[in-house]
Amino acid sequence: MISYCLIFISLSYQGVTQPELKGSLTTSEELYNRSQELQGLRNDWDRRNGTTAVMRAIDNETGEEVLLVATNSPKKTIISDFKGNLMGNEIYIGGKGHAEETIIKNAGDRYTLIEGGSSRNVCKGICQPLIEGKGMQLGGLEFRGRADKTPYRMFWKN
Known part of the structure; x- marks a missing residue:
């Protein structure tokens, strides 16, 4: 079960107060764990060679908190390994490219x-x-990897 704590800071922009949402290492680690769970559902080749990312977001149309899920699969629709395995607030985002x-x-x-x-x-x-362009920082546990990779699997807005 993933639980979250939203931190709000009031910002004044042209007289309008808007909340700024912040993340944390703790909840980013929970999202990393969820990405591992979902990655474990993939077929053998994709499990060993693919990537699954999970990001917490606010749906600006509904105001609801959602988890956006993607893989490195170029399919626009949900991959078969995830059908029936996403939670109610998880939304699969399909498309070509790296999962993140x-x-x-x-x-x-x-x-x-x-x-x-x-x-x-x-x-x-x-x-x-x-x-980083979305205002998030990489951090947390460090993992060994290739030179073209960071040592990080977690990221959050500070």
């Missing part, structure tokens, strides 16, 4: 991304700049 990249590039204005976790180390060339 797919979520960020498809979030648009509809979702405000807060934090996330990935089943594998975040790559330096594509995903790290996208994550």
Whole structure:
């Protein structure tokens, strides 16, 4: 069970007070754990070679908190391994690219991304700049990996 604590800071912008959502290492670690659970459902080759990412976001149309899930699969629709295995607030985001990249590039204005976790180390060339461009920092536990990867699998807004 994933539990969250939302931290609100009031910001004044042209006289309008808007909440700023923050993430944390603790909840990013829970999202990393969920990405591992989902990755474990994938077929043998994809489990060993693929990536699953899970990001917590606010749906700006409904105000509801959701978990956006993506893989490195180019399929636009939910992969068969995940059918019937997503929780009620989890939304599969399909598309070509790295798992983190797919979520960020498809979030648009509809979702405000807060934090996330990935089943594998975040790559330096594509995903790290996208994550940092959304105001999130990489951190947490460090994992060994290739030179083109960061040592991190967790990220959050500070």
